[in-house]
Amino acid sequence: MRRLHIGWVAGAAAAVLVAAGAATYALAEDGSAAPSLKVPAADSADAGFARDMAVHHQQAVEMSYIVRDRTKNEEVRRLAYDIAQTQSNQRGMMLGWLDLWGLPKVSADPPMTWMGMGDMASGKDGALMPGMATNTELAKLQKLSGKQAEIFYLQLMTDHHKGGVHMAEGCAAECTVGVEKRLAQGMVTAQRSEIQLMADMLKERGAKPRS
Structure with missing residues (x-):
């Protein structure tokens, strides 16, 4: 049953990726045929989300590949692989949109400024945005193995x-590019499902989420 659950999450995310990728391709191939299309501004929610979530996703990919080398548990390894593949693909799409829009991938403004939360993105110990692991936590994950690595990864x-x-959720509410809003909503659905899945996996290991 657990394998089917993970597969459903990955499948749902893949469906969002296919739809979003098709729309991006159409935009790139026939931009001149859509005079009503407006390229987002550099300080827009669309651009801010694409930049920030690309960075956020990159760390998830990094953590997932770390834990795959630190445990032999197939359930955790499969979840880590699904997360790494899904978020790597989504990251590529978001960076591709920034290229398509002719916008920089790096902003002088603090992360999450587009959400009015720039003051919360201090970058302390490498944690650029809420929810991100610190450099110290990543180093700890690299030193753990087996059940301890599984628990810490699931918590992180x-x-x-x-x-x-x-x-x-911020992009789903504020972004104006339809395909990006749909991708954001797909992320909300898939990641909420994975949060519940990880809570169950932590419980099986006699642990629980940190917050």
Whole structure:
């Protein structure tokens, strides 16, 4: 049953990716045929979300590959692989949109400024946005193994997903590019499901989320 649950989450995310990718391709191929299309401003929610979530996703991919080398548990390894593949693909799409729009991938403004939360993104110990792991936590994950690595990864990724869901909800509400809004809503649905899945996996290991 657990395998089917993970597969459903990955499948749902893949469906969102296919739809979003098709729309991006159509936009790139036939931009001149859509005179009503407006390229987002550099300080817009659309651009801010694409930049910030690309950074957020990159850390999730990093953590997932770390834990795959630190445990032999197939359930955790499968979840980590699904998260790494889904978020790597989504990250590529968001960076592709910034290229398509002719916008920079890096902003002088603090992360999450587009959400009115720039003051919360201090970058302390490498945690650029809420939910992100610190450099110290990443180093700890690299030293753990087996059940301890599984628990810490699930706790870190739960926090990471909660931060990601909050940001994706912001885009779903504020972004103006339809395909990006749909991708953001797909992230909310998939990551909420994975948060519950990880809570169950932590319980099986005699642990619980950190918050």
